[in-house]
Amino acid sequence: MxxxxxxxxxxxxxxxxxxxxxxxxxxxxxxxxxxxxxxxxxxxxxxxxxxxxxxxxxxxxxxxxxxxxxxxxxxxxxxxxxxxxxxxxxxxxxxxxxxxxxxxxxxxxxxxxxxxxxxAGQASTVISNGPFSLNTATAEVMVNQQPVSLSAHEFKIFKYMMLHIGEVTSKTTLTEHIYDQDFDLDSNVIEVFIRRLRKKLDADNKLNFIETLRGQGYRLVRFE
CATH class of the missing domain: 3.40.50.2300 (Response regulator)
Known part of the structure; x- marks a missing residue:
């Protein structure tokens, strides 16, 4: 944030x-x-x-x-x-x-x-989306009620996406929301963090919870 x-x-x-x-x-x-x-x-x-x-x-x-x-x-x-x-x-x-x-x-x-x-339309400190939950007060991330450890930047990206479930978010927007104003906005580092999130939160690649929209950015899938 x-x-x-x-x-x-x-x-x-x-x-x-x-x-x-x-x-x-x-x-x-x-x-x-x-x-x-x-x-x-x-x-x-x-x-x-x-x-x-x-x-x-x-x-x-x-x-x-x-x-x-x-x-x-x-x-x-x-x-x-x-x-x-x-x-x-x-x-x-x-x-x-x-x-x-x-x-x-x-x-x-x-x-x-x-x-x-x-x-972002969230009243509770815990944001839930299908198997995923994120506690904004304690910075805990859970998948199927099991804790997952994320780095600071991975957490920032996942938190932003959990606050904007279903929305398409560009790499530039994600960069602006996790770095200060001096960071190079053309950096491809966001791709690295997205790849790490997919590996840590969906190791078996069964959920496909982050969609890549070519030329637009990424979207966190909304689960029922």
Whole structure:
């Protein structure tokens, strides 16, 4: 999952960056509203975390402009302002949820996971599809109720596909959602990860759960 993290307190920003990347999120950072708006319009994130008190352009304005340009990914606002008016202002601008500083990182991560699941139409922390299940809270992957160990990037790809079952996803889209903005989008590394997923999750090649659509990308088959 690829996140936009917008926080002008560099100490907090770097703390959150480290903890989120340790949990296999790909994270782009910004420390002012101007950069945040550019990045938010340039990339299709899975979610954004935006502080309201930003230099150059305040967080509420950034969110409003993103929504005006039809960026629909979930947005969680951070605020040191504890008045209900400030929270309402951020939500009215188009944010989906908020946290008041100081906060526990565990709560931020839980709220982010919930927002991403809801945006994909998934209410539960466990996403199931036939013999496959993926727990977004614990990062556990099961096939026929047996645990399977995936690498960080394999997990990111499988999680994205489980959140978009039945949809055709291009290699470029998968690359954008598992790597940061500096990665070479022309890389064929996605083919390697797809091949590994097929081998680990369907060793006997009986399920054929990932379809390749030539010139379009990949599709995770929906099982009844």
């Amino acid at each position: 690829r996140l936009l993290l917008v926080e002008d307190d560099i100490t907090l920003q770097q703390q959150l960056y480290r903890q989120l990347t340790e949990l296999n999120y790909s994270v782009d950072v910004a420390d002012n509203g101007e950069i945040a708006l550019f990045q938010g319009l340039e990339h299709n994130y899975d979610a954004a975390v935006i502080d309201l008190g930003l230099p150059k352009i305040d967080g509420s304005t950034v969110i409003k402009k993103l929504r005006e340009q039809h960026r629909v990914y979930p947005i969680l606002i951070l605020t040191a302002r504890d008045s209900w008016q400030n929270k309402v202002e951020g939500l009215d601008a188009g944010a989906d949820d908020y946290l008041t500083k100081p906060f526990h990182v565990e709560e931020l991560i839980a709220r982010l996971n919930a927002l991403i699941r809801r945006s």
